[in-house]
Amino acid sequence: MTASTEPRKVRADARQNLDALLTAARTVFAHSGVDAPAREIATEAGVGVGTLYRHFPNRAELVAAVFTTEIDATAAAAAELLESHPPKEALDLWITRFTRFVATKQGLSAALRSGDPAFDALPALLIGKLGPALTALLDAAAATGDIREDVDPLELLQAVGDLSHRAPSPDGSPNPMVRLLLDGLRTR
Amino acid sequence: MTASTEPRKVRADARQNLDALLTAARTVFAHSGVDAPAREIATEAGVGVGTLYRHFPNRAELVAAVFTTEIDATAAAAAELLESHPPKEALDLWITRFTRFVATKQGLSAALRSGDPAFDALPALLIGKLGPALTALLDAAAATGDIREDVDPLELLQAVGDLSHRAPSPDGSPNPMVRLLLDGLRTR
DNA sequence: CACTATACGGAACATTGTTCCGCTTAAGCA
DNA sequence: TGCTTAAGCGGAACAATGTTCCGTATAGTG
Incomplete structure (x- = not known):
């Protein structure tokens, strides 16, 4: 059939x-x-x-197709990090990795934030693939009481993307503003 | 002469x-x-x-000209807030105000982040006028020990702008991610 | 009132995303 | 192997937009 x-x-x-x-x-x-x-x-x-x-119906779909592999790899890294590190540490490491991914792709961040409907496919791709990954990390870190529980994964994902246009420091750590955001996540 | x-x-x-x-x-x-x-x-x-x-030499200059008045008002508000509130509170209030300004202007945030050289005049304008205002607020709040001292005002300004594309809550408070950032600013 | 530098309007040009269509060619078949 | 045909192709053409150019109109001046 x-x-x-x-x-x-x-x-x-x-x-x-x-x-x-x-x-x-x-x-x-x-x-x-x-x-x-x-x-x-x-x-x-x-x-x-x-x-x-x-x-490809439009340029955005081409962009999406090109990055799919890397995005998948980033998503997969979440599970691995969770297995090999304490939750909050895994979260920080994963965000750092995500930051590097976005910053590395010239203009990806700008495209994400441009609001230009021509790039609609990108947010959808990121949300679809990375959303669940980040949710798992946040849940785990919230369960240990390291971070607050009222954080919307999608909002955080978008926010980190927004802040990642500057190149990360050479040593691989995320930019200062992302670090500030991660600090704000902690329970006091 | x-x-x-x-x-x-x-x-x-x-x-x-x-x-x-x-x-x-x-x-x-x-x-x-x-x-x-x-x-x-x-x-x-x-x-x-x-x-x-x-x-106007290009569209960006026109945009800049249109917003100059409001930007000046926002800058001026910093001093006023510092006089009528404790430093950290003044800082939070001013950031909130700035957030509202950016979110209110359709597409301003997108323009700021687009990286499109056509909009170069905008960051320059914001940095020039609002940078000193924010520096004063940060200095005051750092002096009382409420916030860390290693924050670059310009980076923070840019970051808040980046995060302000979503409309603020109806009650006028900044969006959750900005709040997270402000929380990360606090000394622990 | 005449003269001229200033300013104007909008056609024209360059760039880019996207669509259209006549031509080419790989796949299936005898 | 040679035919038929639809899938696929290239690139001209169209639309939208930023910006420049230039012939024409006119406010200001003496």
């Missing part, structure tokens, strides 16, 4: 172009930020813009 | 148009946010775009 809607395979060149686009996007984003013109990405991939838009 | 470079007065129609532009901009910004197209503002003012651009 599963083959009723599969008259043909995906064309090989289509799949190749899709890969080329993802690779090109990764390169261009790293070099020029996520605001890079669609044409630039298409050119780098050696295809026309039309091809880009057949594979 | 002061008149050597004043061969003529400013033309009356020029001054009128400038006022019309500022008024129109205020209206349009309130209605459509600071991202409103330049043409829309020019039309509302009943002038051509050329006129807009002779009075």
Whole structure:
């Protein structure tokens, strides 16, 4: 019953172009930020813009596709950190990691905050994948009484993203304002 | 010696148009946010775009001009609050006020964070006018030992701006994340 | 009242996201 | 292997927007 809607395979060149686009996007984003013109990405991939838009409904979806892997990895790290560290420490470490992720991606933070509907896919992606991860961390840290319990994970996630536009210190610690926020989380 | 470079007065129609532009901009910004197209503002003012651009080198300068008055008022409020309240309380109240200001201006926060060089004039304006005000508040609160001393006023200002995109609660208190940040400021 | 620098309006240009469509070509079939 | 056909392609074209340019109009001055 599963083959009723599969008259043909995906064309090989289509799949190749899709890969080329993802690779090109990764390169261009790293070099020029996520605001890079669609044409630039298409050119780098050696295809026309039309091809880009057949594979992705809009630029935001392309951005989302490029970062999905890393976002998944970040989400997965939450569970690992929880196993190897005390809750509050795991939370701090994970936030630091998240901070680094956002700061590393040129313009990602700006895109997140821009409010531009063109980037709607990004918040949805982050919320969907990282929301549960952060919720687990917050719950664990709240259970030990280290932090307050009235914190909305999504708001915190958004806030940390908002504060992460400045590059983190070379030593890998989050920027001072994120640290302040984490301090505010503690029970007094 | 002061008149050597004043061969003529400013033309009356020029001054009128400038006022019309500022008024129109205020209206349009309130209605459509600071991202409103330049043409829309020019039309509302009943002038051509050329006129807009002779009075302001770019849209950011226009935005800056429109908000200058309110920014000045916000800066002035710092001194007043310091006189009528204990330092830490004054700080909290002023931050709340600043938060409300940013959140009220549709798109101001987005513009601040966008990183778009087109908006460079805005951070400069905020830093120039509000930086000293916040420094005074922080110094006073640090002197009484209520808050830590290692906080960079400019970073904090930027951070609060970053977090103020969500509308404040109806009761006028700042959003939860700003409150968390203010809590992190306290000495333990 | 004439003259001229100032100011004006809006067409024109550049950049970017996105859509459209005629042409190409890979996949399935005989 | 050669045909047929729909999936896929490239890039011209369109729309929105910031900004510049320039021929025309006019306020201020003597």
